[in-house]
Amino acid sequence: MLVDSPPEPSAETAPAPPTRRAIRAAGLFVSVAVLVLVALASIAIGAKELSLEQVWHGLFEDSGTYGDVVVSERLSRTVLGLLVGAALGLSGAVLQALTRNPLADPGLLGINAGASAAVVTAITFFGVTSLSGYVWFAFAGAAVVGALVYFLGGSRGSTPVRLALAGTAISAALYGYLQAVMIMDEAALGKMRFWTVGSLSSATDSTIGQVLPFLAIGTVLALVLARPLNAMAMGDDTARALGAHLGRTRALSMAAATLLCGAATAACGPIMFVGLMIPHLVRSFTGPDMRWILPYATVLSPVLLLGADVIGRLVARPAELQVGIVTAILGGPVFIFLVRRRRTAQL
Amino acid sequence: MKAPRNQAGHHHLERTQAERVERDQAERDQAVPARAFRGRTVRAGGGLSVRVDIRAFTVVALLLVAALTASVVLIGTGDFPIPATDVLKTLLGNGDAGQEFIVNELRLPRVLVGLLVGASLGLGGALFQAISRNPLGSPDVLGLGQGSTAGALVMIVLFSGSATQVALGALIGGLATGFAIYVLAWKQGVHGYRLVLVGIGVAAILTAVNGYLITKADLVDAARAVVWMTGSLNGRDWAQVWPLLILCAVLVPLVLGNARGLRMLEMGDDVAYALGVRVERTRLLLLVAAVLLTAAATAAAGPVGFVALTAPQLARRLTRSPGPNLVPAMCMGATLLVVADWASQRAFGADQLPVGVVTGVLGGVYLLWLLATERKAGRI
Numbered sequence: 001m002l003v004d005s006p007p008e009p010s011a012e013t014a015p016a017p018p019t020r021r022a023i024r025a026a027g028l029f030v031s032v033a034v035l036v037l038v039a040l041a042s043i044a045i046g047a048k049e050l051s052l053e054q055v056w057h058g059l060f061e062d063s064g065t066y067g068d069v070v071v072s073e074r075l076s077r078t079v080l081g082l083l084v085g086a087a088l089g090l091s092g093a094v095l096q097a098l099t100r101n102p103l104a105d106p107g108l109l110g111i112n113a114g115a116s117a118a119v120v121t122a123i124t125f126f127g128v129t130s131l132s133g134y135v136w137f138a139f140a141g142a143a144v145v146g147a148l149v150y151f152l153g154g155s156r157g158s159t160p161v162r163l164a165l166a167g168t169a170i171s172a173a174l175y176g177y178l179q180a181v182m183i184m185d186e187a188a189l190g191k192m193r194f195w196t197v198g199s200l201s202s203a204t205d206s207t208i209g210q211v212l213p214f215l216a217i218g219t220v221l222a223l224v225l226a227r228p229l230n231a232m233a234m235g236d237d238t239a240r241a242l243g244a245h246l247g248r249t250r251a252l253s254m255a256a257a258t259l260l261c262g263a264a265t266a267a268c269g270p271i272m273f274v275g276l277m278i279p280h281l282v283r284s285f286t287g288p289d290m291r292w293i294l295p296y297a298t299v300l301s302p303v304l305l306l307g308a309d310v311i312g313r314l315v316a317r318p319a320e321l322q323v324g325i326v327t328a329i330l331g332g333p334v335f336i337f338l339v340r341r342r343r344t345a346q347l
Numbered sequence: 348m349k350a351p352r353n354q355a356g357h358h359h360l361e362r363t364q365a366e367r368v369e370r371d372q373a374e375r376d377q378a379v380p381a382r383a384f385r386g387r388t389v390r391a392g393g394g395l396s397v398r399v400d401i402r403a404f405t406v407v408a409l410l411l412v413a414a415l416t417a418s419v420v421l422i423g424t425g426d427f428p429i430p431a432t433d434v435l436k437t438l439l440g441n442g443d444a445g446q447e448f449i450v451n452e453l454r455l456p457r458v459l460v461g462l463l464v465g466a467s468l469g470l471g472g473a474l475f476q477a478i479s480r481n482p483l484g485s486p487d488v489l490g491l492g493q494g495s496t497a498g499a500l501v502m503i504v505l506f507s508g509s510a511t512q513v514a515l516g517a518l519i520g521g522l523a524t525g526f527a528i529y530v531l532a533w534k535q536g537v538h539g540y541r542l543v544l545v546g547i548g549v550a551a552i553l554t555a556v557n558g559y560l561i562t563k564a565d566l567v568d569a570a571r572a573v574v575w576m577t578g579s580l581n582g583r584d585w586a587q588v589w590p591l592l593i594l595c596a597v598l599v600p601l602v603l604g605n606a607r608g609l610r611m612l613e614m615g616d617d618v619a620y621a622l623g624v625r626v627e628r629t630r631l632l633l634l635v636a637a638v639l640l641t642a643a644a645t646a647a648a649g650p651v652g653f654v655a656l657t658a659p660q661l662a663r664r665l666t667r668s669p670g671p672n673l674v675p676a677m678c679m680g681a682t683l684l685v686v687a688d689w690a691s692q693r694a695f696g697a698d699q700l701p702v703g704v705v706t707g708v709l710g711g712v713y714l715l716w717l718l719a720t721e722r723k724a725g726r727i
Contacts, residue, residue, distance in 0.1 A: 103544070108551065148718070161540045165483040166718060168547045169656070172488055173714050175554070176652045176707035179577050183701065189573060190566055197558035272551055321559065328555030335548040336531055339541060 024292055027285065031299040035082075035306075042078040042306045043071060047318040080203035081309055081323070082302040083215050084268050087260040089301020090222045092275020093282075093293050094260075097229040098253040099150065101163050102280070102338065106142075106261040107272030109167035113174040114145025115265035116196060124181050124188045131266060132210045138266035139214075143258045145170055150254060198271040198324020200309050211263040218259035219298065225253055226290040233288060271324045273331020274301055280338065304330075403666040403675060410662075410678035414462060417685040421461075422454045424692055452584075460583040460647055461688050461702075462681045463591040465654060467644035469662070469680020470602065470673060472655030474637035477609050477671040478630060480539040482717060485656035486641040489546030492650035493553035494524025495642055496576050499649070500560040503572045511586070513575065514646040521642025524549060529634060536616070536627055537634075578651030578703030580688050587647045594643050602636045603673060605629055610670045651703045653710020654680050654687075660717065683709075 043059075044050050048070050050058070057063075058071025088106060095104040095111075106112050118141025122134040149167050178196060182189040195202075231244035240246060264271070278301045279293060286292035305323060308330060312321035390396045422438075423429040429437070429446055436442050437450040472485045479489070486492060498520020502508035508516065529537060532545040557576070561569050608629040611619040619626050641655065661683075662675035687705040694700075 108547065161481070161543055164547050165481060165488065165543060168488050168550065169483045169714055169718075172652070173707070173711035176577070176703070176711065179573055180700075180704040180707060182573050183570075183577060183704065186566070186570060189569060193558070193561045193569055193573075197555065197562055272555070322562065325555040325559045328552050332548050332552030332555075335551070336545050339544040339548065340531070340534060 024286060028295060028299065031296060031303070035299055035303050038303050038306045038310070039078050039082065042081065042310050043074045045310050046070070046074060046313045047320075076205055076208060077200050077203040077309075078306060080208050080267060081200050081306045083208065083212065084200070084264040084271070085274060085302030085305030086298045087215050087218060087264040088271060088274040088305070089278040089297040090219060090275075090294060091257040091260040091264075092301075093279040093290070093297045094222050094225065094229070094253050094257050095275065096279050097233060097290060098250060098257070099163060100233070103164050103276065103335070105273060105276035106257065107270060108164055108276065108335075109146070109149045110170040110174065111142045111146045111149070111167075111257070111261050112265050112270035112272065113171035114141035114143075115139075115262050116270045117141055117174040117177055118144075119266055120178055120181055120188070120192055120196075123191070124185055130210075131207055135211065135214065135263060135266040139258060139262040142262035142265065143254075145174075146254055146258050150250075194322070195269045197322045198269040198327070199322035200268055200305075201320070201322070202268070207267055211267045214259050214263040218256050218263065221252060221256040222260065223294050223298070225249065225256060226294050229253065229290045230288075233290075269324060271305070272328050273335065274305055274327055276338075277331050277334050278304055280334075400666070400668050403668050403672070406662070406665045407675050407678050410665075410675065410682050414465075414678060414682040414685055417682065417689055418458045418462065421458050421685055421689045421692075422450055424689060425449075425454065456584045456588050457580050457582075457688075458685060459588045460591065461580050461685045463588065463595055464580075464644040464648045464651065465658070465681035465684030466677045467591065467595060467640040467680070468651065468654040468684070469658035469676040469678070470599065471637045471641035471644070472680070473659035473662075473671050473673050473676035474602065474609070474633050474640075475655070476659050477613055478539060478634060478637070479543045480613060481543060482660055483656070484539070484543050484546075485653075485659075486637070487650060487652060487655055488550065489543065490528060490550030490553055491521050491524055491546075491638065491641050492645060492652075493550050493557060494527075495521035495645035496557050496650055497553050497560070498523070499575055499646075500557055500572050503575065504560045504564040504568055507568065510582075514587070517646040517649075518642050521645055522638060524553065525634070525638030525642065529631075537630060538616075574701055575649045576703075577701045577707070578645075578649035579701035580648055580684075581701065583648065591643055591647050594639065598636045598640055599677070602633060605633055606671065606673050609633055609673075613670065649701075649703060651684065652707035653713070654683055654706050657706075657710050657713045658683055660713075 040052070040055065044052060044055050048067075050067055050070060054067040055071055057065075058068040059075070062068045062072065091106050091111075092104065095106065095109065096102060098104075115138040118137040119134045122128040122137035126137075128134045128137070148170065149163065178192070182192055228239075228244045228249040231239040231242045232246065232249055233239075234242070236246060239249075261275075278297050282293050282296040282300060286296055305327065308326040309323040312323055312326045315321055387399045387401060388396055389399055419431050419434050419438075423431055423434045427449060429449065433442060433446055434450060437446045438455070442450065468486075475486050475489065476482055476484050478484070495517040498516035498518070499513045500516075501520070502513045502516035506512065528542065528546050528549050531549070532538075532542045534541065561572055564572060608619070608624045611622045611624045612626065612630060616626050619629075644651075658680035659672060659676040662679040663672045665679075666672055666675050683706065684702065687709065688702040691700045691702045691705045694705075
């Protein structure tokens with residue numbers, strides 16, 4: 001595993017033996033199959049229980065019955081979950097590679113909080129109401145905080161502790177700001193308190209349509225960065241010697257992470273820990289090669305997010321536990337476990 | 348601080364390479380430029396002597412004067428303004444009946460709560476920052492504030508509790524969180540960096556729980572909860588003063604008595620061992636004290652943002668002396684909170700803006716500055 005032992009670049013960048021590659025490819029197929037199952041569960045399970053037959057009917061022979069309406073609602077929600085989950089997982093993987101920090105997560109580094117604060121500002125003070133309007137604010141907020149934290153992460157002697165602390169402190173300040181806004185404006189409180197926990201319940205076809213282009217660009221950008229990020233994992237000097245453009249890779253990585261988490265946050269509110277957990281899980285069986293980590297993260301992160309969403313709908317039926325709360329409750333212990341297990345300073 | 352570090356290197360306790368690297372770095376973080384001690388040594392009979400850092404002493408004195416002045420001004424501020432001379436007269440027991448009621452029953456307890464909460468947060472923050480060996484390792488970043496908030500929100504949202512019940516919930520929440528963080532960070536001892544990271548994880552979980560509790564509440568309870576979460580001194584009376592005062596009276600001397608050990612701890616565990624400090628015991632004692640102080644202060648006024656983060660750092664910059672600067676941090680916290688309360692009343696009218704908003708803004712600006720300068724110095 002990358003983080004337990006120093007990476008052995010030669011073994012990883014040389015073309016893997018076909019058997020190993022076949023196993024990884026097969027694993028990817030299995031992951032896709034699991035994703036399909038979770039997506040079906042996400043459509044079938046909820047306040048109103050639907051049989052698989054009804055799900056099928058709603059998906060392919062929509063005739064406007066009650067069940068079909070439920071299916072179409074849940075379908076939007078599931079699609080949004082797929083997109084946002086993939087975005088969060090990918091941005092987490094990219095950020096971990098970029099900062100060489102195993103504890104990097106858009107939530108922990110305060111990037112989600114930056115996007116949230118910007119969105120709340122846009123809604124409260126600038127009267128922006130449409131998602132396509134405030135998504136730009138989300139990008140700006142995510143970019144500012146991301147740059148700030150990365151600026152810190154790039155400094156000499158930066159450690160995971162410092163980066164995480166800087167991110168958390170910035171988040172704390174931004175959440176303080178959100179609270180101040182909510183105190184002064186009760187209408188904002190009414191709307192914002194649901195949004196700030198992170199939820200998929202706002203999903204509609206138009207939400208999806210508005211964030212889809214950004215997520216698509218971000219995803220492609222992140223996937224293309226796999227090779228340069230592999231080179232960067234070996235240290236700046238080696239990467240330069242291998243012909244990687246450090247500045248360009250860093251800038252593009254930041255851009256990808258900002259696009260992905262800005263759009264995800266604008267659509268669903270801040271969701272933590274998906275970007276932390278999945279890359280770790282993936283690395284444990286793909287090794288440190290970003291060319292495998294990124295596709296796996298794209299497929300498995302939505303499994304986690306949709307799974308968390310389904311759990312949230314099951315435990316609090318007929319109401320629901322917002323997905324951001326479920327991921328935090330699942331992810332927090334994982335984070336603490338990683339902290340306890342790892343020799344954090346080495347990463 | 349070169350010598351202690353080399354000394355630490357010789358202690359090959361069974362630590363991993365990584366932990367050593369981390370600790371070395373932490374030690375470097377704390378390393379202050381060596382400078383001659385600029386103070387006086389006061390000798391008493393019987394071989395006793397005390398070193399007095401004149402600059403720190405002056406800073407403490409000035410901060411106390413500032414805190415008291417701000418308190419008098421704050422007592423005089425409100426819908427019914429009272430000139431400072433009358434405030435002083437009333438405080439000494441020579442005021443007229445109307446002023447006596449306003450001062451002694453309404454405004455004095457609020458100011459006292461402000462002073463005590465500020466002092467507790469300042470001291471708690473200084474302890475946390477010294478133990479975690481990081482200027483950002485303050486209780487509001489490490490999850491204590493969120494823990495107290497969770498306790499209070501349970502009372503507000505699920506039980507629609509009275510103010511006393513909310514305070515009790517906050518106290519229990521804070522203490523339980525402190526305990527949980529310590530236990531989760533324990534692994535053959537507690538290291539600063541593990542404490543910080545576990546605290547961050549716990550803070551993240553609790554933030555989500557708090558968000559959930561707020562979505563569960565109806566809008567009235569939610570508004571009350573958000574005001575509480577920001578930290579406010581509104582409507583505080585003698586019932587909040589006494590418990591806090593008693594707690595401070597017990598804990599402050601206890602903490603100051605152990606300040607020497609804490610200063611050694613800042614140089615790293617191995618050095619502290621070598622210098623005869625019982626590392627884990629001292630750390631546990633001081634942590635318990637810090638958690639109690641923070642939890643009690645939060646129970647009284649809500650998690651007033653960033654006082655615990657900024658007060659110790661500002662104090663340190665004023666005194667320019669190394670070490671945790673406990674007493675200056677305490678005085679700075681009290682001054683900060685009372686001045687912020689005055690600003691929130693003065694600038695926006697009484698009851699409009701909770702004091703936590705002012706300290707939060709102040710803290711945010713300060714944080715940016717801290718990140719910029721400390722990064723330049725390579726300490727963050």
